[in-house]
Amino acid sequence: MRCLLFRCVVLSLSLVALTPACGSSTKPAPLPDEADAAGEQTGPTPDAAAPKPSAVDGAAVVTGADAARTVPADAPVDQRLSDAGPGIPPAAMSAGCGKPAPTLVVGKRPNSTAMKPQISFSAAGEARTAVVRVPPGYRNDHAYPLIVLFHGYGNNGDEVDGQMGVYDPARQNAVIISPDALDRSGGNKPGWETKDVPVLDELAAWAQQSLCIDPGRVFIAGVSNGAMMVNTMACARGNILRGVAVVAGVLPTMTNCQRPIAMVGVHSMKDTQVPYTGGIKSRDYWKGRDGCQDKMLMPAPCDSFPGCQADRPVAWCEHEEGVYQIKDATGANVWTYHGWPRMANEAVWTFFSKL
Numbered sequence: 001m002r003c004l005l006f007r008c009v010v011l012s013l014s015l016v017a018l019t020p021a022c023g024s025s026t027k028p029a030p031l032p033d034e035a036d037a038a039g040e041q042t043g044p045t046p047d048a049a050a051p052k053p054s055a056v057d058g059a060a061v062v063t064g065a066d067a068a069r070t071v072p073a074d075a076p077v078d079q080r081l082s083d084a085g086p087g088i089p090p091a092a093m094s095a096g097c098g099k100p101a102p103t104l105v106v107g108k109r110p111n112s113t114a115m116k117p118q119i120s121f122s123a124a125g126e127a128r129t130a131v132v133r134v135p136p137g138y139r140n141d142h143a144y145p146l147i148v149l150f151h152g153y154g155n156n157g158d159e160v161d162g163q164m165g166v167y168d169p170a171r172q173n174a175v176i177i178s179p180d181a182l183d184r185s186g187g188n189k190p191g192w193e194t195k196d197v198p199v200l201d202e203l204a205a206w207a208q209q210s211l212c213i214d215p216g217r218v219f220i221a222g223v224s225n226g227a228m229m230v231n232t233m234a235c236a237r238g239n240i241l242r243g244v245a246v247v248a249g250v251l252p253t254m255t256n257c258q259r260p261i262a263m264v265g266v267h268s269m270k271d272t273q274v275p276y277t278g279g280i281k282s283r284d285y286w287k288g289r290d291g292c293q294d295k296m297l298m299p300a301p302c303d304s305f306p307g308c309q310a311d312r313p314v315a316w317c318e319h320e321e322g323v324y325q326i327k328d329a330t331g332a333n334v335w336t337y338h339g340w341p342r343m344a345n346e347a348v349w350t351f352f353s354k355l
Contacts, residue, residue, distance in 0.1 A: 092143065092214055092215050092216050093143050093212065093214075094143065094207075094208035094209070094211070094212060094213040094214070094215050095208060095209050096140070096207070096208055096209050096210045096211045096212050096213060097140060097141065097143060097212035097213075098140055098141065098212070099140060099210070099212075100140065101134060101138055101140060101210075101211060102210050102211070104117035104118065104119065104132055104134070105117070105118070106118075109131070109156065109157075109158055110129065110156050110180055110190075111156065111188065112156070112158060114158055116131045116158070116161065117131065117132050117133065117134075118130060118131050118132060119132055119206070121202050121203070121206060122202070123196070123198040123199045123201070123202040124195055124196070124198045124199075126182060128179060128180065128182075128199065128202075129157075129179070129180050130157060130177050130178060130179035130180060130203060131157045131158065131161045131165065131177065131178040131179075132175070132176075132177050133161070133165050133166075133171055133175070133176040133177075134175055134211065135171065135172055135173060135174070135175070136171075136172065137172070138211075138212075139212070140211075140212045141212065142212060143212050143213060143214035143217075144173070144174055144175050144211070144212060144213055144214065145173070145174045145175070145213075145214055145217035145218070145219060145242075145352065145353075146174065146175050146177070146204065146207050146208075146213050146214075146217070146218045146219065147164070147170065147174050147175070147176045147177070147219045147220070147221065147352065148176075148177050148178075148179070148200060148203055148204070148218075148219070148220045148221075149161065149164055149165065149176065149177070149178040149179075149220075149221050149222065149226070150178075150179070150181075150192060150220065150221070150222030150223070150225075150226030150227070150229050150230055151178065151180075151181065151222070151223065151225075151226050152222075152223045152224035152225050152226050152227075152248075152339065152340075153181075153189065153190075153191040153192075153224060153225035154188075154189045154190065154191070155190070156180040156181070156190060157178030157179055157180045158178070159223070159340070160178050160221070160222070160223060160226070160340060161176070161178040163340045163342070163344070163345055164176065164221060164340075164344075164345055164348060164349070165178055167345035167346075167349060169346075169349050169353075170345070170349045170352075173353070174352075175207055175211055175213060177203050177207065179199055179203060181196065181225075181226075182196075191225050192222075192225050192226055192228070192229035194232055194252075196229065197232065197233055197236050197237065200220065200233050200237055200240075201237070201240075204218055204240060215240075216242060217242050217355065218240055218241055218242055219241065219242055219243050219244065219245070219352045219355075220233055220234070220241060220244050220245070221244065221245035221246075221247065221348055222245070222246065222247065222249065223247040223248055223249065223339060223340040224247075224248050224249055224273075224274060224338065224339065225249075226249070227246040227247050227248060227249020227250075227282075228249045228250055228251075228252055230244050230245070230246050230249065231244075231246055231249065231250075231251055231252055231254070231282060231285075232252050232254075234257070234261050234263065234286075235254045235255070235256075235257035235258070236257075236258070237258070238257060238258035238259040238260075238261050239258050239259065241261055242261075242262065242352075242355050243261065243262035243263065243264070243351065243352055243355045244261060244262070244263050244264075245263070245264045245265075245266065245344075245348040245351065245352070246263065246264075246265045246266070246279070246282050246283075247265075247266040247267070247339075247340050247341075247344050247348070248266070248267055248268065248271060248273075248274050248279070248338055248339060248340070249265075249267075249274060249278075249279065249282060250274055250278035250279065250281065250282060251278070251281045251282040251285050254285060257289065260286075260289050260290040260291070260309050260312045261286065261289075261290070261312060262290075262311065262312050262313050262314070262351075262355055263282075263283075263286040263290075263313075263314045263315065264314075264315040264316075264317065264347065264348060264351040264352075265279055265282055265283045265286075265315065265316050265317065266279075266317040266318075266319070266341070266343075266344045266347055266348070267279030267280075267316075267317070267318055267319075268318070268319055268320060268321065268323075268337040268338065268341065269318050269319070269320055270320055270337035271337045271338045272337070272338070273336075273338040274338060276318070279318075283314065283316045286314045287305055287308075287314045290308045290309050290312040290313070290314050291307065291308055291309050291312075292305035292306070292307055292308040292313075292314050293305055293306050293307035302315055302316075302317055302347065303315070303316055303317075311355065313351075313355075315347075315351055317343070317344070317347045319341055319343055320337070321337070321341040321342065321343055322335030322336070322337060322341075323335070323336055323337060323338060323339035323340065323341050324336060324339065
């Protein structure tokens with residue numbers, strides 16, 4: 001195994017995972033203990049019924065973007081989304097093209113003093129919030145890619161917004177939304193569960209109706225618990241997704257996946273919370289699903305696999321970059337290698353921008 005500061009394979013925080021088996025009625029639970037994190041985790045890929053969406057909260061979006069929709073705000077989600085499968089031409093135009101951009105209120109973030117542009121919305125009957133970043137030079141006649149970022153367990157959207165959300169090449173060229181998970185277990189530990197799949201439906205529908213989005217270029221990325229959620233959504237919502245990024249995450253049980261999908265994985269070889277072998281399982285699942293060969297190409301700084309289905313590359317990026325510092329038992333500062341490293345910004349954006 002090569003030891004590099006980082007390494008990516010082109011094709012393909014926090015501490016929770018989605019656990020119930022497919023079809024189980026057991027309530028999904030946040031991440032298993034570290035001993036289980038390296039293996040295949042159970043996590044259903046539900047055929048979630050699309051909830052009836054609510055209009056965007058007027059306190060968060062000031063300009064009544066909903067009033068200008070060509071599709072009623074209470075229409076089913078599947079009537080407000082475009083399929084990302086074969087036949088979607090490059091730079092297809094969403095219903096929001098040509099409309100004035102919604103004015104986003106800068107509000108206080110959950111459990112934080114930070115003030116960021118955000119929206120309120122509803123998914124699966126639960127009130128939600130999300131940070132929204134629109135390119136500084138936004139034009140309503142230009143169809144932008146949409147990137148939805150999923151944070152790790154115990155955090156909120158600020159975690160990933162503070163990485164990919166402020167990474168300049170992505171921020172200048174894509175609409176980026178970072179939703180907040182709910183704290184269903186108490187203890188101020190919000191985390192993603194399989195019942196949260198409709199969050200993607202609602203955010204993609206809101207973006208396509210309110211902004212000028214290319215429906216054929218909807219992407220998701222997540223870290224740790226959020227990365228496992230990304231794997232689940234890639235399986236359940238492959239029809240609306242162009243590509244996904246799995247950062248420091250493991251693979252849930254994948255059942256009845258809709259289609260192959262472009263995937264990039266990022267994982268530290270020194271990660272002790274969600275071990276490297278868990279990330280490999282995620283990579284290899286999508287590599288097999290996309291028909292890629294086992295042979296690994298190594299164009300620096302990323303590796304790639306030949307033979308994948310057209311427009312369905314799978315990539316792998318491994319690194320040894322410290323993510324942030326924590327105190328050890330003696331009080332000394334030590335690096336942790338679990339989370340979203342800085343190199344992931346470039347790796348993920350480079351992968352998405354080529355699709």
